[in-house]
Amino acid sequence: MRIEKHPILDFARGKKVKFTFDGREITGHEGETITAALVAAGVLTLSKSIKLERPRGFFCGIGRCSSCYMVVNGVSNVRACVTPLEKGMDVNTQVGRGEIASC
Amino acid sequence: MLETDVLIIGGGPAGMCAAIEAAKLGVKTTVVEDKDRLGGQLVKQTHQFFGSEKHHAGVRGIDIGVKLAGECSDLKVNALTNTTCTGIFDDGSVGCLRGEEFFLIHPKRIVIATGAYENMLPFPDCDLPGVYGAGGLQTLMNVDGVLPGKTYLMVGAGNIGLIVSYQLMQAGAEVVAIVEALDRVGGYEVHAAKVKRMGVPIFLRHTVTHVSGDGKVERATISKIDGSFKPVPGSEFTVSVDAVCLAVGLSPLIELIAQAGCETRYIPECAGHVAVHDSNMRTSLEHIFVAGDASGIEEASAAMVEGRIAGLHAALDVTHGKADSNELLREFDSQLDELRTGPFGQKARQGKSKLWGLKLPPDEEFEEAPPIIPESGKKPVIECPQNIPCNPCAVSCPTESITIGDNITNFPVLDQGTCNGCGNCVAACPGLAVFLVNRDYSDREAEITIPWELTPPPEKGDKGYALDRTGVAICPATVTKIRRVKKIDKKRLLVAFTVPLDKADEARHFVIVEPKGAEKIETLPPADDIIICRCEDVTQKEILDCFNSGYKSFDEIKRYLRTGMGPCQGKTCQRLILGILARELKTHVSELAPQTVRTPMKPTELEIYASSKEIEPWDFENWQPPGGGH
Numbered sequence: 001m002r003i004e005k006h007p008i009l010d011f012a013r014g015k016k017v018k019f020t021f022d023g024r025e026i027t028g029h030e031g032e033t034i035t036a037a038l039v040a041a042g043v044l045t046l047s048k049s050i051k052l053e054r055p056r057g058f059f060c061g062i063g064r065c066s067s068c069y070m071v072v073n074g075v076s077n078v079r080a081c082v083t084p085l086e087k088g089m090d091v092n093t094q095v096g097r098g099e100i101a102s103c
Numbered sequence: 104m105l106e107t108d109v110l111i112i113g114g115g116p117a118g119m120c121a122a123i124e125a126a127k128l129g130v131k132t133t134v135v136e137d138k139d140r141l142g143g144q145l146v147k148q149t150h151q152f153f154g155s156e157k158h159h160a161g162v163r164g165i166d167i168g169v170k171l172a173g174e175c176s177d178l179k180v181n182a183l184t185n186t187t188c189t190g191i192f193d194d195g196s197v198g199c200l201r202g203e204e205f206f207l208i209h210p211k212r213i214v215i216a217t218g219a220y221e222n223m224l225p226f227p228d229c230d231l232p233g234v235y236g237a238g239g240l241q242t243l244m245n246v247d248g249v250l251p252g253k254t255y256l257m258v259g260a261g262n263i264g265l266i267v268s269y270q271l272m273q274a275g276a277e278v279v280a281i282v283e284a285l286d287r288v289g290g291y292e293v294h295a296a297k298v299k300r301m302g303v304p305i306f307l308r309h310t311v312t313h314v315s316g317d318g319k320v321e322r323a324t325i326s327k328i329d330g331s332f333k334p335v336p337g338s339e340f341t342v343s344v345d346a347v348c349l350a351v352g353l354s355p356l357i358e359l360i361a362q363a364g365c366e367t368r369y370i371p372e373c374a375g376h377v378a379v380h381d382s383n384m385r386t387s388l389e390h391i392f393v394a395g396d397a398s399g400i401e402e403a404s405a406a407m408v409e410g411r412i413a414g415l416h417a418a419l420d421v422t423h424g425k426a427d428s429n430e431l432l433r434e435f436d437s438q439l440d441e442l443r444t445g446p447f448g449q450k451a452r453q454g455k456s457k458l459w460g461l462k463l464p465p466d467e468e469f470e471e472a473p474p475i476i477p478e479s480g481k482k483p484v485i486e487c488p489q490n491i492p493c494n495p496c497a498v499s500c501p502t503e504s505i506t507i508g509d510n511i512t513n514f515p516v517l518d519q520g521t522c523n524g525c526g527n528c529v530a531a532c533p534g535l536a537v538f539l540v541n542r543d544y545s546d547r548e549a550e551i552t553i554p555w556e557l558t559p560p561p562e563k564g565d566k567g568y569a570l571d572r573t574g575v576a577i578c579p580a581t582v583t584k585i586r587r588v589k590k591i592d593k594k595r596l597l598v599a600f601t602v603p604l605d606k607a608d609e610a611r612h613f614v615i616v617e618p619k620g621a622e623k624i625e626t627l628p629p630a631d632d633i634i635i636c637r638c639e640d641v642t643q644k645e646i647l648d649c650f651n652s653g654y655k656s657f658d659e660i661k662r663y664l665r666t667g668m669g670p671c672q673g674k675t676c677q678r679l680i681l682g683i684l685a686r687e688l689k690t691h692v693s694e695l696a697p698q699t700v701r702t703p704m705k706p707t708e709l710e711i712y713a714s715s716k717e718i719e720p721w722d723f724e725n726w727q728p729p730g731g732g733h
């Protein structure tokens with residue numbers, strides 16, 4: 001959900017760009033975090049935990065807790081909460097430890 | 104290899120202020136910051152700060168961040184953003200990672216200002232998407248302008264919980280309740296009053312016991328807790344929410360400090376393990392200083408002054424004391440003393456006294472502020488009942504009718520005789536605690552002017568309801584005027600509305616539609632175990648089994664279960680596991696050894712280290728000390 005009207009802030013959003021999430025095309029704003037673009041599109045599960053495959057969303061939002069690790073352009077363990085969105089990015093839910101999921 | 108005189112790790116308020124003071128002395132100063140911009144926590148703080156003008160009181164956090172970053176750039180501080188410091192080595196060099204690039208910096212002095220991380224609260228299904236850290240949510244909402252849902256339960260009524268609750272409402276979300284384990288609100292009363300009058304109930308001695316939902320949080324169960332923090336059976340109720348936001352405290356981020364070999368100590372008043380440091384902010388290692396939340400959790404105002412002290416001492420070391428900074432240092436010390444006075448500064452005062460081996464200052468009791476209730480005319484009503492370090496109401500008043508005095512934690516005092524009813528104080532108060540009440544509006548009506556920072560604002564002529572201090576609709580109200588005091592705050596509106604005369608002392612908020620309370624729904628049973636280490640999926644049961652089979656320390660459990668070995672390196676689980684160990688061993692966390700920290704601080708593929716490249720050194724050759732050096 002995007003905040004359209006805010007009493008204090010004016011959000012300077014980057015230009016609209018398309019990217020893919022698990023193969024599905026989504027539109028986000030260039031330069032916002034991958035997490036922001038996904039959450040705005042209603043995607044809350046970013047990874048599946050390593051042993052029990054429990055769904056995980058973001059938690060700390062500042063790159064410290066590892067809850068949001070995703071596979072981005074084939075690279076695993078990318079911190080979605082601090083990585084800026086780029087046009088055409090291929091973003092995938094990370095399942096388990098990075099290496100296994102990078103296929 | 105990059106050479107610099109003073110290296111600052113972390114570009115939050117503490118780090119930026121350290122850089123500013125060091126650079127002012129004319130030494131080469133470099134800041135490394137993990138994020139893409141300087142600012143630290145300030146980048147998401149849309150509220151006006153408390154304190155005095157020296158600490159940018161009344162200015163919004165985001166604007167303070169931009170101002171300090173500007174000063175850094177004017178002083179030609181070399182700011183390396185998107186760069187993470189991964190380790191401090193024995194030869195004094197500092198390893199940094201920028202993208203795939205690993206490089207070393209050789210500083211003469213180091214200031215560690217890495218800030219804090221958010222505490223996790225363990226409960227069944229606490230790792231479901233929809234359980235968020237307050238800071239994380241604040242970043243998403245205030246930096247990117249995105250919300251992960253419409254309805255929220257806030258856990259924790261400290262300043263962060265209260266401020267983020269208010270900001271959620273500013274962003275258009277609904278906060279169904281705030282729960283707090285203690286029997287009192289930990290944050291400032293003015294922050295609590297602000298959300299209460301908007302209809303958010305604060306349940307004291309309550310906590311969240313579990314959440315449930317299909318792949319994400321859909322409901323949260325709240326329970327009363329007894330004196331030993333155990334849920335009271337039969338008291339639980341469940342509310343339907345999209346998210347649960349945890350504001351249960353911050354812990355100093357000390358990995359680098361511990362890894363570098365600085366002595367650390369557990370000081371509960373500093374909120375965890377901190378580097379042992381003196382009042383110059385020097386750690387047990389001569390070349391390393393610490394400042395800000397990393398040296399003990401306080402506020403940005405204190406972090407900035409600590410940063411200045413650390414930066415100045417680091418620079419003085421480099422110039423071998425060739426600068427007379429004594430007066431400046433005395434000024435910084437007195438600013439810190441000022442910020443740490445009063446009941447809210449107590450923790451910091453006691454924590455630092457412990458570190459410096461001073462006698463513990465006595466506990467300070469809250470005083471009761473005398474109520475100021477004007478009888479006639481259009482006058483401010485100041486509802487600021489605690490000794491908080493704050494004075495914008497006094498500073499903004501053109502007629503000097505409000506005075507606070509030298510001690511910034513004094514209560515504001517109003518001289519009704521000289522006040523002209525201009526409303527500047529309503530526009531300036533960061534606590535939104537000043538209202539104008541005009542009892543002479545008409546024979547039967549009083550006019551109330553309230554500070555307004557919500558969307559959408561009402562319009563002149565709108566009819567609705569006035570709410571009292573607990574958020575209950577008490578009478579009809581009509582909006583008479585909307586204005587701004589631009590020279591004080593460009594965004595805040597002053598909304599005036601009329602109420603029956605006898606409601607003048609109760610009406611404190613205006614709504615068009617009457618608010619509805621949280622609806623209680625059916626409670627589902629909790630999951631039977633709790634994830635403690637989310638990186639490695641280790642549960643509370645596994646940790647207890649491990650403990651019962653003889654592994655009694657954090658490092659032993661870590662070797663066996665890999666807790667703390669995942670990518671977050673124990674930031675989430677260390678505190679929780681030490682807590683479980685302390686409980687089982689019937690001891691206190693201060694008696695337990697924290698985990699042993701080794702480089703690298705951020706798990707990195709070894710190849711990156713192997714490929715350690717030279718980076719383009721910053722152009723120190725053509726670098727001019729500002730003001731021609733001092």
Ligand SMILES: Cc1cc2nc3c(=O)[nH]c(=O)nc-3n(C[C@H](O)[C@H](O)[C@H](O)COP(=O)(O)OP(=O)(O)OC[C@H]3O[C@@H](n4cnc5c(N)ncnc54)[C@H](O)[C@@H]3O)c2cc1C
Pocket residue numbers: 112113114115116117118135136137138142143144145148150151152153186187188189216217218219237238241262263266267356359394395396397401402403404405406704
């Ligand atoms: C919701 C909320 C509301 C608050 N409201 C107020 C208020 O009203 N008034 C007030 O005075 N204070 C307030 N505070 C507190 C204030 O924000 C903090 O006390 C202050 O930001 C601490 O400053 P700091 O510089 O120590 O840390 P931070 O601001 O956290 O900055 C630390 C920086 O270091 C960087 N970093 C960490 N590790 C590394 C590394 N290894 N390499 C490179 N960079 C690194 C981080 O990315 C970060 O930018 C609030 C805090 C929160 C969360």
Ligand code: SF4
Pocket residue numbers: 482483499500501502503504505517521522523524525526527528529
């Ligand atoms: S209403 Fe104006 S004159 Fe009166 S106390 Fe407030 S700022 Fe001062």
Ligand code: SF4
Pocket residue numbers: 293485486487493494495496497515531532533534535536537
């Ligand atoms: S009334 Fe004055 S002292 Fe109290 S919060 Fe407002 S500005 Fe600060």
Ligand code: FES
Pocket residue numbers: 057058059060061062063064065066067068069079080081082239
């Ligand atoms: S949400 Fe914590 S690392 Fe991204």
